[in-house]
Amino acid sequence: xxxxxxxxxxxxxxxxxxxxxxxxxxxxxxxxxxxxxxxxxxxxxxxxxxxxxxxxxxxxxxxxxxxxxxxxxxxxxxxxxxxxxxxxxxxxxxxxxxxxxxxxxxxxxxxxxxxxxxxxxxxxxxxxxxxxxxxxxxxxxxxxxxxxxxxxxxxxxxxxxxxxxxxxxxxxxxxxxxxxxxxxxxxxxxxxxxxxxxxxxxxxxxxxxxxxxxxxxxxxxxxxxxxxxxxxxxxxxxxxxxxxxxxxxxxxxxxxxxxxxxxxxxxxxxxxxxxxxxxxx
Numbered sequence: 001x002x003x004x005x006x007x008x009x010x011x012x013x014x015x016x017x018x019x020x021x022x023x024x025x026x027x028x029x030x031x032x033x034x035x036x037x038x039x040x041x042x043x044x045x046x047x048x049x050x051x052x053x054x055x056x057x058x059x060x061x062x063x064x065x066x067x068x069x070x071x072x073x074x075x076x077x078x079x080x081x082x083x084x085x086x087x088x089x090x091x092x093x094x095x096x097x098x099x100x101x102x103x104x105x106x107x108x109x110x111x112x113x114x115x116x117x118x119x120x121x122x123x124x125x126x127x128x129x130x131x132x133x134x135x136x137x138x139x140x141x142x143x144x145x146x147x148x149x150x151x152x153x154x155x156x157x158x159x160x161x162x163x164x165x166x167x168x169x170x171x172x173x174x175x176x177x178x179x180x181x182x183x184x185x186x187x188x189x190x191x192x193x194x195x196x197x198x199x200x201x202x203x204x205x206x207x208x209x210x211x212x213x214x215x216x217x218x219x220x221x222x223x224x225x226x227x228x229x230x231x232x233x234x235x236x237x238x239x240x241x242x243x244x245x246x247x248x249x250x251x252x253x254x255x256x257x258x259x260x261x262x263x264x265x266x267x268x269x270x271x272x273x274x275x276x277x278x279x280x281x
Contacts, residue, residue: 002031002034002035002036002037002067003035003036003037003038003039003070004026004031004035004037004038004039005038005039005040005041005075006019006022006023006026006038006039006040006041007019007040007041007042007043007075007076008022008041008042008043008044009042009080010080012044013044013045017044018044019040019043019044019053019054020053020054020056020057023054023057023058023061024057024061027061027064027065028064032064032065033064033065033066033067034067035065035067035068036067036068036069036070037068037069037070037071037072038065038068038070038071038072039071039072039075040054040071040072040073040074040075041074041075041076041080042076042080042081046074046076046080046081046085046086046087046108047081047082047085047086047087048087049087050087050088050089050110050111051073051074051087051088051089051091052089052090054073055073055089055090055091055093055094056093058071058094058097058098059093059094059096059097062097062098065098066100068098068100068101069100069101069102069103070101070102070103070104071094071098071101071103071104071105072104072105072106072107073088073091073094073104073105073106073107074086074088074105074106074107074108074128075105075107076107081108082281083107083108083128083129083130083279083281084108084110084129084130084131084160084161084280084281085108085110086107086108086109086110086129087108087110087111088106088108088109088110088111088112089111089112089113090112090113090114090115091104091106091112091113091114092113092114092115092116092117092139095114095116095117095118095119095122096116096118099119099120099121100121101119101121101122102121102122102123102124103122103123103124103125103126104122104124104125104126105124105125105126105127105128106126106127106128106129107127107128107129108128108129109127109129109130109131109132109133109136109156109160109161110161112127112129112133112136113135113136113139114136114139114140114143115139116143117139117140117142117143117144117145118143118144118145119144119145119147120144120146120147121147122145122147122148123147123148123149123150124148124149124150124152125140125145125148125150125151125152126150126151126152126153126185127152127153127154128154128279129154129156129160129161129279130154130156130157130160130161130188130279130280130281131155131156131157131158131159131160131161131162131163131280132153132154132155132156132161132162132164133161133162133163133164134163134164134165134168137153137164137168137169137171137172138164138168138171140153140172141168141171141172141174141177142171145178146178146179146180147180148178148180148181149180149181149182149183150181150182150183150185151172151178151181151183151184151185152183152185152187152212153172153185153186153187154187154188154215154279155169155186155187155188155189155190155191155195155216155277156188156189156190156277156279156280157190157276157277157280158190159280160280160281162189162190166191166194166195166198169186169191169195170198170202172186173199173202173204175203175204177204178204179207181204181207181208182207182208182209182210183208183209183210183212184199184204184208184210184211184212185212185213185214185239186199186212186213187212187213187214187215187216187239188214188215188216188277188278188279189213189216189217189277190216190217190276190277191216191217192213192216192217192218192222192243192277193217193218193219193221193222194222195213195216195222196213196218196222196223196225196226197221197222197225199211199213200225200226200228200229200231200232201225201229201231202231205229205231205232205234205235206231206234208235209235209236209237210235210236210237210238210239211232211235211237211238211239212239213226213238213239213240214239214240214241214242214243214261214278215241215242215277215278215279216242216243216277216278217244217275217276217277218240218243218244218245219243219244219245219268219275220245220246220248220249220268223240223243223245223249223253224249226238226240227249227252227253227256232258233256233257233258235258235259236259237259237260237261238258238259238260238261239260239261240253240260240261240262241261241262241263241264242263242264242266242277242278243262243264243265243266244265244266244267244268244270244275245262245265245268246268247265247268250262250265264278
């Protein structure tokens with residue numbers, strides 16, 4: 001697969017280099033016609049400039065990227081820009097402009113929206129952030145992604161934009177919503193126990209290959225519901241890495257016979273107010 005990453009580093013940004021110019025330059029080359037994967041890294045001052053110009057350029061130049069199947073907007077390290085500082089925009093027009101897209105990854109949730117949330121061929125949707133807004137969660141749950149096989153959402157914490165309720169999150173797993181889904185990631189959450197308890201016996205688990213509840217504040221409370229679920233025990237993989245489970249619970253998982261990732265144990269005695277998901281700011 002031909003893949004290319006475009007980014008503007010600090011020195012380039014200071015000297016006036018614009019990410020849109022790099023996109024236009026790429027679009028003017030023959031290689032754009034064969035490009036299958038495009039990664040947009042730091043677009044220069046992402047802490048003060050949003051991604052709207054990138055979206056506009058990619059939509060305007062869509063005919064120059066006929067083979068594009070994978071797009072990542074916001075692939076930057078915390079040294080370049082803290083995830084909670086990345087300013088996004090409405091990414092929905094990308095979905096409309098690229099009907100053959102298979103994979104979309106977005107990093108950063110400040111001012112992020114996804115309207116219209118509709119795509120007939122998208123197979124993977126990933127949003128990496130420190131706090132995902134209710135409006136984006138609702139857009140996805142009320143949208144149409146009939147071919148989606150992987151949904152990976154970093155839910156995060158209230159301080160960085162997570163303002164949904166458990167009920168809002170659970171709308172994502174209503175029966176029939178994503179008929180082809182085999183990988184579900186509801187991760188990096190401050191309400192990981194509540195999600196685990198709700199998902200443990202949900203009908204959607206029957207169709208999954210992998211359930212990813214990693215990187216959050218999961219304790220024995222949520223783990224108990226999971227380990228007692230016959231549905232969970234039929235999974236090919238359960239990802240619980242980065243958690244607040246006790247040694248006793250970890251031993252029970254080790255004896256369960258399930259392919260479960262219980263690495264990166266945090267202090268299970270930590271006061272609830274001091275338990276944090278792995279990725280926040």
